[in-house]
Amino acid sequence: MTTLLDIAGLTAHYGDFQALFGVDLTLAEGETVAIIGANGAGKTTLMRAITGVAKVTAGSVMLAGEDITRLPAPDIMTRGIAMVPEGRRLFPSLSVEENLLIGAHARRGNGYWTLERVQTLFPILKERRHNPGTALSGGQQQMVAIGRALMSNPSVLLCDELSLGLAPVIIKEIYAAFPQIKASGTSIIVVEQDIGQALRVADHVHCMMEGRITLSGRPADLSRDAIHDAYFGVSHA
Amino acid sequence: MTLNRNLGLCLAFLALTALYALPAIAPRAMVQDLFGILTLLVLAMNWNLLAGFAGLVSVGQQAFVGIGAYAMFAAIILAGLDPLVGVLIGGIAAALFAVPMAFFAFRLNGAYFAIGTWVVADIARLAISQWKALGGGTGTSLPKGTAKEMAFVDQIKELLDVSSAAAADALTYWLMLSLAVGVLIASYVFLRSRMGLGLQAIRDNENAARSVGVDPVKLKALVFLLTAFGTGLCGALAFIQITRVTPDAAFSVIDWTAFVIFITVIGGIGTLPGPIVGVAVFYLLQRLLADYGTIYLIVLGCLGIAVMLFARRGLWGLFIDRTGIDLLPLTHRPPRMVASRPAAHRRSA
Amino acid sequence: MMLIDTLAQGLLLGGLYALFAAGLSLVFGIMRLVNLAHGDLIILGAYLILTITTATGLNPFLAVLLAAPVMFGLGWFLQTHLLNRVLGADILPPLLVTFGLSVVIQNALLSGFSADSQKLAAGTIEAQSVDLGIVTLGVMPLLTFASAVAVVFALNQVFYRTALGRAFRATSDDQTTAQLMGIRPQNIFAIATGIALVVATIAALYLGTRANFDPSIGPARLLYAFEAVIIGGLGSLWGTLAGGIVIGMAQALGASINPEWQILSGHIAFVIVLLIRPRGLFPRAND
Numbered sequence: 003m004t005t006l007l008d009i010a011g012l013t014a015h016y017g018d019f020q021a022l023f024g025v026d027l028t029l030a031e032g033e034t035v036a037i038i039g040a041n042g043a044g045k046t047t048l049m050r051a052i053t054g055v056a057k058v059t060a061g062s063v064m065l066a067g068e069d070i071t072r073l074p075a076p077d078i079m080t081r082g083i084a085m086v087p088e089g090r091r092l093f094p095s096l097s098v099e100e101n102l103l104i105g106a107h108a109r110r111g112n113g114y115w116t117l118e119r120v121q122t123l124f125p126i127l128k129e130r131r132h133n134p135g136t137a138l139s140g141g142q143q144q145m146v147a148i149g150r151a152l153m154s155n156p157s158v159l160l161c162d163e164l165s166l167g168l169a170p171v172i173i174k175e176i177y178a179a180f181p182q183i184k185a186s187g188t189s190i191i192v193v194e195q196d197i198g199q200a201l202r203v204a205d206h207v208h209c210m211m212e213g214r215i216t217l218s219g220r221p222a223d224l225s226r227d228a229i230h231d232a233y234f235g236v237s238h239a
Numbered sequence: 240m241t242l243n244r245n246l247g248l249c250l251a252f253l254a255l256t257a258l259y260a261l262p263a264i265a266p267r268a269m270v271q272d273l274f275g276i277l278t279l280l281v282l283a284m285n286w287n288l289l290a291g292f293a294g295l296v297s298v299g300q301q302a303f304v305g306i307g308a309y310a311m312f313a314a315i316i317l318a319g320l321d322p323l324v325g326v327l328i329g330g331i332a333a334a335l336f337a338v339p340m341a342f343f344a345f346r347l348n349g350a351y352f353a354i355g356t357w358v359v360a361d362i363a364r365l366a367i368s369q370w371k372a373l374g375g376g377t378g379t380s381l382p383k384g385t386a387k388e389m390a391f392v393d394q395i396k397e398l399l400d401v402s403s404a405a406a407a408d409a410l411t412y413w414l415m416l417s418l419a420v421g422v423l424i425a426s427y428v429f430l431r432s433r434m435g436l437g438l439q440a441i442r443d444n445e446n447a448a449r450s451v452g453v454d455p456v457k458l459k460a461l462v463f464l465l466t467a468f469g470t471g472l473c474g475a476l477a478f479i480q481i482t483r484v485t486p487d488a489a490f491s492v493i494d495w496t497a498f499v500i501f502i503t504v505i506g507g508i509g510t511l512p513g514p515i516v517g518v519a520v521f522y523l524l525q526r527l528l529a530d531y532g533t534i535y536l537i538v539l540g541c542l543g544i545a546v547m548l549f550a551r552r553g554l555w556g557l558f559i560d561r562t563g564i565d566l567l568p569l570t571h572r573p574p575r576m577v578a579s580r581p582a583a584h585r586r587s588a
Numbered sequence: 589m590m591l592i593d594t595l596a597q598g599l600l601l602g603g604l605y606a607l608f609a610a611g612l613s614l615v616f617g618i619m620r621l622v623n624l625a626h627g628d629l630i631i632l633g634a635y636l637i638l639t640i641t642t643a644t645g646l647n648p649f650l651a652v653l654l655a656a657p658v659m660f661g662l663g664w665f666l667q668t669h670l671l672n673r674v675l676g677a678d679i680l681p682p683l684l685v686t687f688g689l690s691v692v693i694q695n696a697l698l699s700g701f702s703a704d705s706q707k708l709a710a711g712t713i714e715a716q717s718v719d720l721g722i723v724t725l726g727v728m729p730l731l732t733f734a735s736a737v738a739v740v741f742a743l744n745q746v747f748y749r750t751a752l753g754r755a756f757r758a759t760s761d762d763q764t765t766a767q768l769m770g771i772r773p774q775n776i777f778a779i780a781t782g783i784a785l786v787v788a789t790i791a792a793l794y795l796g797t798r799a800n801f802d803p804s805i806g807p808a809r810l811l812y813a814f815e816a817v818i819i820g821g822l823g824s825l826w827g828t829l830a831g832g833i834v835i836g837m838a839q840a841l842g843a844s845i846n847p848e849w850q851i852l853s854g855h856i857a858f859v860i861v862l863l864i865r866p867r868g869l870f871p872r873a874n875d
Contacts, residue, residue, distance in 0.1 A: 100754050108770025365852040368848065504684055534699065537699075540688040
């Protein structure tokens with residue numbers, strides 16, 4: 003498999019506070035990678051640094067061989083990265099359908115995802131297409147946010163805390179869409195606090211703590227104890 | 240730091256002495272010139288308090304100048320009072336007008352407050368144009384010799400051995416100078432008081448200020464009324480010199496607000512010495528470009544824009560950044576780490 | 589009879605004020621920017637049309653077609669190089685920059701064209717009128733009002749029916765997330781200001797053909813436009829049209845009693861509306 007996204011030594015600061023310490027991470031074509039970790043471990047900062055929203059102070063992000071470090075966010079998105087932001091962040095002035103259509107702003111050429119295909123993936127979005135995006139339930143809003151990101155036909159889809167605040171049955175419903183997203187040729191990075199969900203969906207898992215990746219591996223190769231230690235920072239020494 | 244402070248105080252004292260002595264040693268034209276500069280300085284210091292510290296960007300200050308001027312004219316012409324009493328009445332009238340104006344304009348948020356105050360000033364101008372006893376739209380003049388008959392003019396005439404007209408000029412000049420010094424000292428004391436610190440806290444973060452018990456609306460309204468009073472006094476005093484009032488001149492947005500805004504912005508908005516620096520630059524520019532008419536205003540406008548783009552705290556802010564010298568610091572210095580002298584810094588926090 | 593006539597004239601005058609206001613309303617709705625130079629930019633547009641008609645002999649109605657793209661470019665340029673740099677949480681810099689711009693434009697026009705009054709000559713259409721039985725209305729005022737309705741309709745279509753309009757609304761809602769959609773807010777703002785100045789040019793056409801203008805009258809137009817926007821409710825374009833009509837009718841009524849009361853009546857109507865309905869007649873739900 004060829005490497006699609008190559009992150010090396012990524013460091014980021016919020017003012018004087020260092021939030022990322024030289025993070026290395028790769029994403030191969032067609033792969034799904036999960037990043038797990040507790041609150042404040044730096045997961046969201048990593049997403050924001052990749053998308054150009056947070057300021058990168060050192061290191062690099064390469065997308066399909068092209069250096070995209072420190073490009074403005076819109077330039078990164080038009081190069082084939084799409085993001086489902088934490089808290090969904092739908093546009094309140096836009097209807098459900100318009101929220102999806104605005105995702106196509108960064109679209110490059112023709113791809114698999116169209117309005118019809120997104121509405122087939124999540125049928126509720128067709129049914130409620132004229133409602134304001136923010137009038138939907140949390141789970142439905144999450145579907146809009148995923149659909150909106152897919153509309154640009156990204157090569158890399160970043161999902162930040164999909165399951166946050168949602169009931170387990172809804173989370174399951176949302177993750178049920180992943181096989182089809184993968185099949186469309188999109189590689190995925192999910193940030194999750196829900197370890198079980200992350201292990202089920204990912205080919206590769208990285209555990210973050212205090213701005214560093216502390217553990218990496220295939221879900222099958224990682225013991226529960228090792229993950230638990232990396233997650234909570236407990237040492238068995 | 241202490242050396243700078245003492246040096247600054249010495250210089251300020253020398254400058255003030257020279258300024259007060261001016262009518263005795265300088266030609267009358269120079270006194271009149273400086274009177275004009277001091278007028279703008281007083282207006283600028285008031286506007287700076289409003290916009291720079293209370294966050295109330297008013298483009299309607301001409302309302303207070305105009306109302307102060309007209310109230311003063313009414314006191315002299317209609318009530319036969321002494322012009323100096325008229326000036327005081329001018330200030331009070333402006334403050335009274337500020338009450339309904341605040342009631343209305345405070346409903347408008349942020350940027351819309353600016354145009355809201357402008358509308359109210361226009362209403363005041365149009366309404367006063369209907370006041371036939373004071374000449375309506377064409378305005379009126381002070382009765383001949385009014386200025387010469389002011390209280391204290393005779394004494395000054397003898398003291399300085401000059402004509403009545405020059406003595407009247409000297410009197411208005413001293414009053415304007417005292418008003419300027421008064422506003423400066425009052426601003427300094429106010430801004431370092433609990434209320435003033437609260438005001439600056441509001442400017443930096445309204446919600447945080449609210450949560451520690453500062454009521455932003457009350458404080459801002461207070462500043463609005465006080466600066467209206469100062470602006471009204473200044474307007475009334477200025478029109479004793481001008482002797483003729485018309486609605487268009489008394490409520491001119493260019494003369495009484497635009498110049499004042501540029502002076503404050505160029506000198507350094509939100510800093511106490513800003514207006515002083517700004518008025519000096521303004522005067523120099525006026526001298527240099529006096530022959531070019533409109534070019535002067537274009538240059539002024541461009542300078543104001545450039546300052547906002549490249550140095551938001553104006554020339555004074557640049558000066559502080561470059562030298563580290565702040566002659567009128569508003570921040571309280573942190574307590575020194577000497578356990579034996581806690582009383583000296585009781586207000587530091 | 590007199591009253592109906594006065595109100596009809598006021599209604600049509602309101603169309604002119606809505607044209608003054610539509611650009612201001614659009615720009616505020618998208619980027620929360622209050623442009624204090626808006627009135628002066630309208631006057632600049634009138635001088636641009638005047639310059640084109642004098643140079644080419646074109647009718648002002650054709651000259652506006654040449655002036656509009658120039659004004660769009662000016663709006664783009666001003667937004668990109670000046671206003672985008674001062675937009676932010678602090679309202680002071682954009683206010684002061686546009687105030688500076690207002691003074692610069694006024695005085696540049698003054699030194700370029702002098703303080704003499706000018707007028708755009710539209711030909712015989714200026715004197716024509718339509719007899720509707722109850723009232724007789726001038727063709728020019730009717731055309732002004734129709735243009736105002738057309739402009740507001742067109743802006744609404746753009747705002748609610750096009751990809752550009754979606755980008756406008758999304759950027760207005762949430763700039764950071766809009767960037768995650770590949771939208772460049774700076775470009776969106778530049779286009780918005782460009783469109784606002786195109787509308788200002790249309791306003792300038794009617795301003796200049798209906799009455800005399802000179803470099804100093806911009807700020808008064810800003811005040812009328814501002815009053816229309818606030819009365820209508822921030823961000824609502826149809827509300828802005830309604831606000832313009834309120835001001836126009838109030839002015840016409842005041843003027844019918846005493847010509848000196850025209851402007852004052854408009855201001856007072858504004859104050860009354862604001863005291864009764866602080867958020868205007870048609871406030872947007874999510875503001």
